[in-house]
Amino acid sequence: MALYKNTLNANERGFTLIEIIIGIVMLSISLAIVSSLIAPTEEQSADNLLQIKAAELGQSLLNDISSRAFADNSDMTGGRFRCNEAGQVTCTEPLGPDGVTENSRDNYNDVDDFHGYSEKKDVLGLGLDSSYDSFEIAVEVIYAGGDLGLADNKLAKRITVSVTTPLGTEIKFATHKANF
Numbered sequence: 697m698a699l700y701k702n703t704l705n706a707n708e709r710g711f712t713l714i715e716i717i718i719g720i721v722m723l724s725i726s727l728a729i730v731s732s733l734i735a736p737t738e739e740q741s742a743d744n745l746l747q748i749k750a751a752e753l754g755q756s757l758l759n760d761i762s763s764r765a766f767a768d769n770s771d772m773t774g775g776r777f778r779c780n781e782a783g784q785v786t787c788t789e790p791l792g793p794d795g796v797t798e799n800s801r802d803n804y805n806d807v808d809d810f811h812g813y814s815e816k817k818d819v820l821g822l823g824l825d826s827s828y829d830s831f832e833i834a835v836e837v838i839y840a841g842g843d844l845g846l847a848d849n850k851l852a853k854r855i856t857v858s859v860t861t862p863l864g865t866e867i868k869f870a871t872h873k874a875n876f
Contacts, residue, residue, distance in 0.1 A: 746861035753824075753831060754859040754869040761835065761855050765806040766875045791837050791853075807853055807873050811837035830862035844872060851875045 711719075791811040793803065804810060813835040840854035841847075856870040 743861065743863045743865055746863060747865060747867060749827070750831060750859040750861050750865070750867045751869075753828060753833070754857045754867060757833065757835070757859075758855060758857045758869045758871055761807060761810050761837075761857070762871050762873050764804065764809075766853070766873055767806050767808060791839075807855060808837050810835045810855070832860040834858045834860075840872060841874075844874065846874075 791808040793809050793812075804813075813833075815833045816831075834857075836856045836858075837853050838856075839850045839852070841849040841852040843854060844852050846852055852872050852874045854870060854872050856868055858866055858868050860866045
């Protein structure tokens with residue numbers, strides 16, 4: 697009967713306990729570094745999606761506002777006569793809602809009614825789904841005929857819609873509405 701003989705050379709031995717522990721520590725440190733680099737990228741990619749939603753919301757609201765009449769005293773059908781022209785009535789002042797407190801789409805019939813409008817959830821009863829709950833909207837309307845090179849500053853208004861995403865990124869959209 698042959699006796700078992702240890703034939704392992706020094707090169708054929710396994711890892712010692714200390715070598716395994718050092719390897720685990722080094723692996724843990726490298727994983728911690730890699731995960732700390734991935735976390736900000738994850739948040740940034742989420743913000744990109746929120747910015748797309750904010751762009752959709754802001755552009756939609758901006759289109760809705762700019763499709764309204766220039767002022768209460770304007771011809772609502774885009775007629776021949778404009779407010780603030782010689783022989784015509786003056787445009788409504790001050791900018792802002794026309795003395796109504798209810799947030800209803802029916803009360804916002806011209807561009808300047810939206811001045812100072814802000815909302816955190818439901819934009820003028822649009823019935824937005826719950827994914828827009830944490831978005832904030834603010835609208836500013838100012839006279840800006842000078843921006844367009846018009847002699848009378850009150851012949852154009854600049855509409856600025858600001859949308860803030862849930863992560864705090866503010867995106868601004870602006871257009872001009874001329875008194876035509």
